[in-house]
Amino acid sequence: xxxxxxxxxxxxxxxxxxxxxxxxxxxxxxxxxxxxxxxxxxxxxxxxxxxxxxxxxxxxxxxxxxxxxxxxxxxxxxxxxxxxxxxxxxxxxxxxxxxxxxxxxxxxxxxxxxxxxxxxxxxxxxxxxxxxxxxxxxxxx
Numbered sequence: 001x002x003x004x005x006x007x008x009x010x011x012x013x014x015x016x017x018x019x020x021x022x023x024x025x026x027x028x029x030x031x032x033x034x035x036x037x038x039x040x041x042x043x044x045x046x047x048x049x050x051x052x053x054x055x056x057x058x059x060x061x062x063x064x065x066x067x068x069x070x071x072x073x074x075x076x077x078x079x080x081x082x083x084x085x086x087x088x089x090x091x092x093x094x095x096x097x098x099x100x101x102x103x104x105x106x107x108x109x110x111x112x113x114x115x116x117x118x119x120x121x122x123x124x125x126x127x128x129x130x131x132x133x134x135x136x137x138x139x140x141x
Contacts, residue, residue, distance in 0.1 A: 015079040022063045022072045022091065030059055030076060041080055047135060050114040051085065057107035058089040058129040065091075065127070083135050084116075090128040 016037045020026040031052055038048045055076065062074035070092040077088045111118045117132040 015077060017078075018076045019073050020059075020076070022074055024060070024063055026063070026074075027056055027059055031056065034076070034078065037078065038085075041085070043085070043135060044137075047085075047133065051087065051131075051133060054111045054114040054118075054131050054133075055087050055089065057110050058087075058131060061107055061129070062089055062091040062127065065093075070126075080135075085131075085133045085135055087131040088128060089131070090126055092126040094122075094124050094126075 016034065018030060018033055020029060034052060034055060035048065038051060043051065055078075059074060059076060074089060074091045079086050108118070108120075111129075111131060114133075115131045116134045117130075119130040121128045121130075
């Protein structure tokens with residue numbers, strides 16, 4: 001009797017990379033592109049909802065806050081690393097604090113509540129927000 005052994009290594013899911021103009025209307029484009037990607041990665045409805053809100057808040061900041069961006073755009077990169085979703089949102093301008101006090105400014109709170117980890121790095125070359133979320137189980141699609 002012959003015995004054959006087949007070794008299968010799962011392929012890493014493809015990463016998503018979007019570069020969009022720094023315009024508020026691009027948030028709808030971001031959601032339209034990110035939503036099916038998250039679904040294809042097996043995230044359930046609650047995980048998708050939470051990630052879309054957190055990424056939307058970070059992207060809105062990337063549109064609103066950069067001072068003198070080299071490129072008036074923002075980049076969103078999403079990937080899965082095992083059971084952790086990692087989303088990077090970056091712009092190319094220095095950080096600009098809001099000019100007038102407002103009742104806004106809850107985006108960071110939302111991000112921290114919805115994601116497992118939030119890291120913000122501000123610099124003269126731009127701001128980079130890293131959002132991480134542990135995905136307990138993924139649906140088979």
